[in-house]
Amino acid sequence: MIDAKNKAIVLSPEQSFEEVLELVQPMITAILLKCNVYKNYDYYRQVAAIAVWEAWQKANPTKGKFSSYIYTTVRGRILNELSSEQRYQSSYTLMEDETLNVLLTRGESIVVEDCSELVEMLFEFLSKEEVELLQLLYVDGYSYIEIAQQFSISVEAIKKRRMRLMTKIRSFS
Structure with a gap:
């Protein structure tokens, strides 16, 4: 009215x-x-x-x-x-990079010998900790909070590591 x-x-x-x-x-x-x-x-x-x-x-x-x-x-x-x-x-993080789709199709665990050439080169390019972070985020589907607890660091530190990792992967391709 x-x-x-x-x-x-x-x-x-x-x-x-x-x-x-x-x-x-x-x-x-x-x-x-x-x-x-x-x-x-x-x-x-x-x-x-x-x-x-x-x-x-x-x-x-x-x-x-x-x-x-x-x-x-x-x-x-x-x-x-x-x-x-x-x-x-x-x-929670969302899948952002097409390269990481390869990781999702690999199954429960990542075995370097069974991966495609691209993923093998990617693993040589990344440190052991970076590969573990990739697996926890994109294959196992852990949240930032769960990963932070596992690494005994803050959630913000995990987010920063993920951002650096994404930058590194993008520069690789």
Whole structure:
């Protein structure tokens, strides 16, 4: 509903959900921009729509403005989702390099004598610790946290070693 006198949008829990969702679209866009959401934009819009629905269902007009409640609910849900995604990305790594696909097809353990010429040359190019890190990350599927515990170093150190290793492998090919 639009207040003609102030030309402002007025939200109330008595409105239909579809109407409320339509009216809060600019608010959702502003929240997404404020939270620096540029990837998976449609996904976060859906997260926001679900948050609006939850706020619409739980709204209590005696406890404050409905629009404020929607804003805090949507913003909180998006921030929680961003935090969850960040935790996942910091714990797990994704396959980034085509060369490493060879390692995945090798089975449970890496045996240099059975590998293709490229992988054999790669193993000669890498140290024993680098080969072990490759195997733990891409063949065995360990997370950064698990590898850090195994090497008795920090997760950030494992990430730095992985980045140096990737740079080294890229320079090899």
